[in-house]
Amino acid sequence: MPGRRCRLCRLPAPDLKKGWEYWAAIPVNPRLAAISGPLRDSVFPLKDGSLTIGRETSNQLILDDALVSLRHCKLTREPDDACVVHDLGSASGTFVNGLPVTERIIVAGDQVVVGASVFVFHDEEAKESESGTIVLSETAKAVSEAAAKTRLRGVDVRYLQPDALAALPSGERTARDLQTLVKISTAIGSIRDVESLQWQLLGMIFDVVPGERGAILVGSDPEEFSSIVAWDRVAGPQHAVAVDRELARQVLEEGVAILSNEKNGGAAAASSGAEKGESGTEKPAVHSLMCVPLLNLDKAIGLIYLDTTNPTARFTNEDLQLVTAIAGIASMALESARQVEWLGSENQRLRAEVDLDHDMVGDSAAMREVYQLIERVATTESTVLVYGESGTGKELCARAIHRNSNRRDQPFVAINCAALTETLLESELFGHERGAFTGAVTQKRGQLEMANTGTIFLDEMGEISPALQSKLLRVLQERDFMRVGGTRSIPLNIRVIAATNKNLLTAAREGTFREDLYYRLNVVAITMPPLRDRKEDIPQLANYFGAKYSERCNRRIMGISADAGMLLKQYDWPGNIRELENAIERAVVLGSSGMILPEDLPEALHETPAQSMRSSTYHEAVRQLKRQLILTAMDQSEGKITEAARLLGVHSNYLHRLIRNLDLRLTLKKRNQG
Numbered sequence: 001m002p003g004r005r006c007r008l009c010r011l012p013a014p015d016l017k018k019g020w021e022y023w024a025a026i027p028v029n030p031r032l033a034a035i036s037g038p039l040r041d042s043v044f045p046l047k048d049g050s051l052t053i054g055r056e057t058s059n060q061l062i063l064d065d066a067l068v069s070l071r072h073c074k075l076t077r078e079p080d081d082a083c084v085v086h087d088l089g090s091a092s093g094t095f096v097n098g099l100p101v102t103e104r105i106i107v108a109g110d111q112v113v114v115g116a117s118v119f120v121f122h123d124e125e126a127k128e129s130e131s132g133t134i135v136l137s138e139t140a141k142a143v144s145e146a147a148a149k150t151r152l153r154g155v156d157v158r159y160l161q162p163d164a165l166a167a168l169p170s171g172e173r174t175a176r177d178l179q180t181l182v183k184i185s186t187a188i189g190s191i192r193d194v195e196s197l198q199w200q201l202l203g204m205i206f207d208v209v210p211g212e213r214g215a216i217l218v219g220s221d222p223e224e225f226s227s228i229v230a231w232d233r234v235a236g237p238q239h240a241v242a243v244d245r246e247l248a249r250q251v252l253e254e255g256v257a258i259l260s261n262e263k264n265g266g267a268a269a270a271s272s273g274a275e276k277g278e279s280g281t282e283k284p285a286v287h288s289l290m291c292v293p294l295l296n297l298d299k300a301i302g303l304i305y306l307d308t309t310n311p312t313a314r315f316t317n318e319d320l321q322l323v324t325a326i327a328g329i330a331s332m333a334l335e336s337a338r339q340v341e342w343l344g345s346e347n348q349r350l351r352a353e354v355d356l357d358h359d360m361v362g363d364s365a366a367m368r369e370v371y372q373l374i375e376r377v378a379t380t381e382s383t384v385l386v387y388g389e390s391g392t393g394k395e396l397c398a399r400a401i402h403r404n405s406n407r408r409d410q411p412f413v414a415i416n417c418a419a420l421t422e423t424l425l426e427s428e429l430f431g432h433e434r435g436a437f438t439g440a441v442t443q444k445r446g447q448l449e450m451a452n453t454g455t456i457f458l459d460e461m462g463e464i465s466p467a468l469q470s471k472l473l474r475v476l477q478e479r480d481f482m483r484v485g486g487t488r489s490i491p492l493n494i495r496v497i498a499a500t501n502k503n504l505l506t507a508a509r510e511g512t513f514r515e516d517l518y519y520r521l522n523v524v525a526i527t528m529p530p531l532r533d534r535k536e537d538i539p540q541l542a543n544y545f546g547a548k549y550s551e552r553c554n555r556r557i558m559g560i561s562a563d564a565g566m567l568l569k570q571y572d573w574p575g576n577i578r579e580l581e582n583a584i585e586r587a588v589v590l591g592s593s594g595m596i597l598p599e600d601l602p603e604a605l606h607e608t609p610a611q612s613m614r615s616s617t618y619h620e621a622v623r624q625l626k627r628q629l630i631l632t633a634m635d636q637s638e639g640k641i642t643e644a645a646r647l648l649g650v651h652s653n654y655l656h657r658l659i660r661n662l663d664l665r666l667t668l669k670k671r672n673q674g
Helices: 021-025 172-188 194-208 245-254 265-272 317-355 365-377 394-403 422-430 466-478 504-510 515-521 535-552 562-570 576-590 618-636 641-648 652-661 665-673
Strands: 031-036 043-045 050-054 073-077 083-087 094-096 099-101 103-106 111-114 117-122 134-137 148-152 213-218 227-232 241-244 257-261 288-296 299-308 384-387 412-416 455-459 495-500 524-527
Touching (some): 083 099, 172 194, 227 241, 241 245, 245 257, 245 299, 288 317, 394 412
Antiparallel strands (some): 031 117, 083 103, 257 288
């Protein structure tokens, strides 16, 4: 709109959110500050508008870190002053705020992770604060004991009381205040972005209240506000606004607006204490301030802060009434905007889960976290290491990553590294040339070559021999390989997903697994939860497998009985989902009714201590009989497992399992001690 001016700095501006033209004049000096890693506490400016990071000495920022590629990433300053981070095809990836990126605009406060180092991006002079920030003071100088204070509760705000409106005194101030309230109500009612709403509101308040500094803080914790906008109209937007911490806490806890005025001009100002500026000169002390809570259903969701150092422009009780009325109107709009933002983010999360293409079953919190991780890493090229016990679905996780990636139309090749000997695995992975060894009568392409342009899944990675580990390390670093007996390097364009049920970090420390290979693989780690930690998913999984095998066996299964479902839930499932699938398949094959009953399930489930089943049931009676037979045999054999197994006519390993499942270890230990 022609002639429109910013309410904060009085300069023409097209956008009140953060686009005042005044800001364009602030000198900026983009830089990275290391907060962790080998270069911690160092600062690296973007000289000539760029900064390269890597292990090579030609980089401007050199990181001696095995996780960092020779040329890892680069930061550039664009013509429009935006700063962009580019990943240069690094093996371990470049992360911004925890997310892997290939190219992304970064802003002040963003964290950039390169290898084991974490940097914070700044785009202003180090001596200046970020615009729109606050400083929480610990000295309580803002409100001196000599100040005249006025406290106002929401029930006493005349503009918010219908009965009091008719009794308002007629006059220019009352008309202006009412007009302001109507204008603010109309303006903020349609804003659904919290930060935009805060900036609009602060500008409108400066239109009617003679404040030099102001801030709107959203949040109920004075130590950590969720959203902050602040403006110093005297010193400029690059200076932080000081807000007294104790005053903020008092206003939030009590829900009371506070107006404080120094009593006696300059003398009072001196008594309140003056701050030192950067040049050593004293900054004028605050003569007048207001701190007003934003209340929603009698609960503080933030506050409005205003102050001035001008003794001739102090805040009045009428100003306090007006700002408190504005806070009452704005708090509802802010809470509505917060809810809209939360619903929007929740909708995006749910849509991402729905759109995620996978074959996994389960809606537990643990599985929802896995789905979110898959959705975040699938579209990147980062190497993924999937942890999990045997039978937890690590390959399903790997396939889900591939199916939701940009390589979904390319090959997915899975190889079990524990199923082959070292020699066979090397030939299977890399292939071989004709005549490379006895029996190599033709050339053979390896699985790595078959997976080119797609994804290779290396299962049971912890079982690979040290010699083969070094060869795989080269593949991950250089993205090329040579066939067994070959002399020519073959370039690779693949994504690597590895899986293991071992703790590779422990193995690396013990020397059984290469540490550098571990760090190459462990770029993004996903842990598949064991079934015992997601028992709420057992009914859904059991019904899924029941329907699957009833169709295969041409049997109609109506469902799972209550007692059978209880047995499924109380068992620990050491074999995880694979064991559950086998148990349901057995029940479908051996069952004779339209329901899966307890007697259709494996014996191991009946041997588990009952938690809530009636002790008079058939299965509990069988369990108690087994316990008694074992105790008798152990007494007769004087505690010798092998002899007791011979007396019972079972294998000693089976007897060990029975003792564990029937919870007899403590009982036998006490008997032996006795």
